[in-house]
Amino acid sequence: MNLIADIKNFVNDxxxxxxxxxxxxxxxxxxxxxxxxxxxxxxxxxxxxxxxxYMIGTSIRSRxxxxxxxxxxxxxxxxxxxxxxKALDFTSFFAGFKNTMVLEIIAGLIEVITCSIxxxxxxxxxxxxxPLFTAGLFLTILVPExxxxxxxxxxxxxxxILGIFxxxxxxxxxxxxxxxxxxxxxxxxxxxxxxxxxxxxxxxxYIYIQFFKGLPYELEEAAWVDGAGPVRTFVSIALPSxxxxxxxxxxxxxxxxxxxxxxxAMYVKSDYPLSVYLSRINATMVGAGYYxxxxxxxxxxxxxxxxxxxxxxxxxxxxQRKFIESIDRVGITG
Amino acid sequence: MMKKKKYRSIEQLKxxxxxxxxxxxxxxxxxxxxxxxxxxxxxxxxxxxxxxTEGVVVSxxxxxxxxxxxxEHPDYTSWLTAxxxxxxxxxxxxxLVSLVLAILLNQKFKGRIIFRAxxxxxxxxxxxxxxxxxxxxxxxxxxxxxxxxxxxxxxxxIEDIVGWLNIPDKIAQILKNIINNIFDLLWSCGIQxxxxxxxxxxIPATLYEASKVEGATKWEEFWFITFPSLGSVTLLVSVYTMxxxxxxxxxxxxxxxxxxxxxxxxxxxxxxLWVYFVGVGLVMGFVLFLYNRFLLKRWQ
Numbered sequence: 001m002n003l004i005a006d007i008k009n010f011v012n013d014x015x016x017x018x019x020x021x022x023x024x025x026x027x028x029x030x031x032x033x034x035x036x037x038x039x040x041x042x043x044x045x046x047x048x049x050x051x052x053x054y055m056i057g058t059s060i061r062s063r064x065x066x067x068x069x070x071x072x073x074x075x076x077x078x079x080x081x082x083x084x085x086k087a088l089d090f091t092s093f094f095a096g097f098k099n100t101m102v103l104e105i106i107a108g109l110i111e112v113i114t115c116s117i118x119x120x121x122x123x124x125x126x127x128x129x130x131p132l133f134t135a136g137l138f139l140t141i142l143v144p145e146x147x148x149x150x151x152x153x154x155x156x157x158x159x160x161i162l163g164i165f166x167x168x169x170x171x172x173x174x175x176x177x178x179x180x181x182x183x184x185x186x187x188x189x190x191x192x193x194x195x196x197x198x199x200x201x202x203x204x205x206y207i208y209i210q211f212f213k214g215l216p217y218e219l220e221e222a223a224w225v226d227g228a229g230p231v232r233t234f235v236s237i238a239l240p241s242x243x244x245x246x247x248x249x250x251x252x253x254x255x256x257x258x259x260x261x262x263x264x265a266m267y268v269k270s271d272y273p274l275s276v277y278l279s280r281i282n283a284t285m286v287g288a289g290y291y292x293x294x295x296x297x298x299x300x301x302x303x304x305x306x307x308x309x310x311x312x313x314x315x316x317x318x319x320q321r322k323f324i325e326s327i328d329r330v331g332i333t334g
Numbered sequence: 335m336m337k338k339k340k341y342r343s344i345e346q347l348k349x350x351x352x353x354x355x356x357x358x359x360x361x362x363x364x365x366x367x368x369x370x371x372x373x374x375x376x377x378x379x380x381x382x383x384x385x386x387t388e389g390v391v392v393s394x395x396x397x398x399x400x401x402x403x404x405x406e407h408p409d410y411t412s413w414l415t416a417x418x419x420x421x422x423x424x425x426x427x428x429x430l431v432s433l434v435l436a437i438l439l440n441q442k443f444k445g446r447i448i449f450r451a452x453x454x455x456x457x458x459x460x461x462x463x464x465x466x467x468x469x470x471x472x473x474x475x476x477x478x479x480x481x482x483x484x485x486x487x488x489x490x491x492i493e494d495i496v497g498w499l500n501i502p503d504k505i506a507q508i509l510k511n512i513i514n515n516i517f518d519l520l521w522s523c524g525i526q527x528x529x530x531x532x533x534x535x536x537i538p539a540t541l542y543e544a545s546k547v548e549g550a551t552k553w554e555e556f557w558f559i560t561f562p563s564l565g566s567v568t569l570l571v572s573v574y575t576m577x578x579x580x581x582x583x584x585x586x587x588x589x590x591x592x593x594x595x596x597x598x599x600x601x602x603x604x605x606x607l608w609v610y611f612v613g614v615g616l617v618m619g620f621v622l623f624l625y626n627r628f629l630l631k632r633w634q
Contacts, residue, residue, distance in 0.1 A: 034443060037438055037441070037443065038443075040434075040438065041438055041439075041449050044431075044435065044453075044520065045449060045452050045453065047516060047517065047520050048452065048453060048455065048456060048520055048521065049452055049455070050517070051468055051517055051521070052455065052459070055468065114358060114359075117355055117358065118355060118356055118358060118359040120355055121351070121352050121353075121354070121355025121356040121359075122355075122356060124352075124355075125348050125349060125351050125352025125355065126345075126348065126349060126352065127348075127349035127350075127352035127353055128349065129353075130352065133356060133359075133360070136363055136367075137359075139367075140363070140367055141573065141574075141577070142573065142577065142618075143367075143371065143611070144577055144580060144581040144611070145581065146581055146588060146591065146607060147370075147371065147374060147607055147608075147611055148366070148367060148370035148371055148374060149595070150370075150374055150377060150595060150600050150603060150604055151369070151370035151371075151373035151374045151377065152366060152370050153595075154373075154382075154384075154600070155369075155370070155373075191366075192362065192366045194358070194362075195358050195359065195361050195362025195363075195365065195366060196358055196359045196362050197359070197362035197363060197365075197366040197367060203574065205359075206570070214536075230351040230354070230355070234355075248532075252525075255457065255458055259463065259464075261463050261583065262583070262592075265592070265596070266595065275463050278463045278464070278467070279463040279466065279583075281467070282467075301467055304467075305464050305467055305468065308463070308464060309458070309459045309464060312458045312459070313455075313458060313459070315458075316454075316455075316458045320451050320454075321447075323454070324447065324450050324451070324454065327528055327531050327532050327535070328531070328532075328535045329535065330532045330535075
């Protein structure tokens with residue numbers, strides 16, 4: 001019956017019928033494509049989320065059920081309390097959290113602000129030395145932090161600005177030594193951020209520059225004509241329209257600072273941020289008699305990991321919608 | 335005449351503002367980057383010690399540190415080659431996977447927001463400390479044996495496939511490495527995917543409309559519009575990936591440097607890091623050369 005109708009249609013209006021069939025074929029491939037897409041995304045998503053589930057599952061496992069290989073995700077008996085109190089203990093969670101906030105997160109926020117100022121200068125103004133500065137900027141992206149960490153650390157132990165205080169100390173035979181020891185003080189973290197030279201500042205500046213370049217210039221031009229100065233233009237015209245890029249950069253900066261073990265372990269000699277306590281947890285646990293082959297060692301480790309990622313995870317949940325939207329709109333081109 | 339002069343002065347004014355805005359960066363660059371880089375080159379040719387009275391004492395010793403690294407140090411060269419080769423095979427995989435993910439996540443479909451939220455989780459969590467604990471102490475569950483069975487089930491193992499296909503040993507080893515590090519690799523794709531999505535969004539929609547009118551297939555659309563437009567983003571992503579991978583504390587050289595710095599061994603560490611960085615520079619240069627030679631030509 002259907003077939004006859006098809007043939008009738010075809011005879012009546014061949015062009016229309018061919019178009020209809022083509023459309024049907026297209027729908028078929030589209031459906032196949034969307035199924036394939038979901039499958040690929042699910043498969044990779046599973047691999048991405050698997051370690052997280054593993055982490056949570058193991059962190060609540062009790063000692064008795066550790067060798068129970070029949071249970072993968074949900075352990076047969078749970079002792080979350082024991083594992084998590086031990087994990088809190090071994091990572092010095094609350095002290096570490098406070099240190100991270102004071103040292104790293106504030107440095108990260110400072111970096112977000114100073115990088116935006118510098119990037120605005122790069123994106124909006126033409127000046128003679130700009131190519132040189134741009135080359136320098138790329139150099140800071142390319143040369144990893146570890147290359148400069150030793151001299152920085154040694155300079156910090158007797159902080160000096162262009163040798164002025166050192167000269168003063170030499171002249172007075174060391175009687176007037178104004179060079180402060182910055183190791184262990186929050187300033188060791190804040191100072192580089194203050195000069196837009198903090199943790200991966202280069203990449204943040206680059207993201208800002210790309211965004212500022214894409215902002216319509218007419219608005220700022222109008223402000224110029226109306227007599228606003230550069231600072232005024234930046235603060236009241238450019239900044240209000242760039243909340244998108246601020247979201248991206250803030251998320252990156254905060255997350256990188258939260259996870260940073262590198263600078264933290266170098267600049268601080270006690271009262272470490274949380275990340276350093278976590279990276280040294282193996283030694284701490286062995287010191288407390290928890291050897292790698294104990295049945296609850298693994299669970300405590302995973303509990304510690306989960307506690308460590310929990311704050312950024314909550315932060316991400318709040319920022320998630322805005323962050324994902326912002327990625328669509330930052331627009332990075334060459 | 336008057337007009338021209340005034341115009342020039344506005345230009346001058348603006349260039350002065352430019353210097354004003356970037357001034358803090360320039361100071362930072364000199365204080366926290368330029369100086370330290372020069373100093374650290376100097377340290378690698380010197381003997382550095384710290385005394386309580388005189389502060390940092392530096393005395394020039396020539397190539398002694400380098401000589402020690404290459405001729406006396408038992409493992410340094412093997413660390414170097416291991417770290418270099420691991421980045422060479424993981425870079426293309428990370429680029430490819432993050433590009434595919436970005437394209438998939440950039441399309442409009444139901445549940446996109448949930449998928450995106452899940453896929454960006456590694457951006458948040460993928461930190462040195464956590465990954466190290468996850469992938470090194472849980473060796474049995476998450477790596478090697480664990481992964482092979484987690485992915486393929488217990489139907490067959492990687493060894494079997496390698497055996498059947500008669501793959502040469504060297505390639506088989508690389509394949510095994512990739513499979514065993516699959517969590518690690520996928521978890522390193524987070525920021526790259528984000529950057530790619532931002533890049534995809536910046537491609538003007540008019541290009542796609544025009545191609546649709548001309549009757550281009552999806553494949554042609556990708557190959558002639560998406561891929562060429564992503565040129566500079568790809569460059570940024572690959573540079574980021576390489577820098578990230580090389581400075582990762584899971585690298586042996588970086589890991590050892592870290593402990594050496596903590597024990598106060600500044601001169602040899604500087605030498606070690608400079609050799610490493612020059613090696614990294616060569617690898618990067620090689621990759622960028624390939625990129626220029628084979629991809630940029632296509633794009634132009």
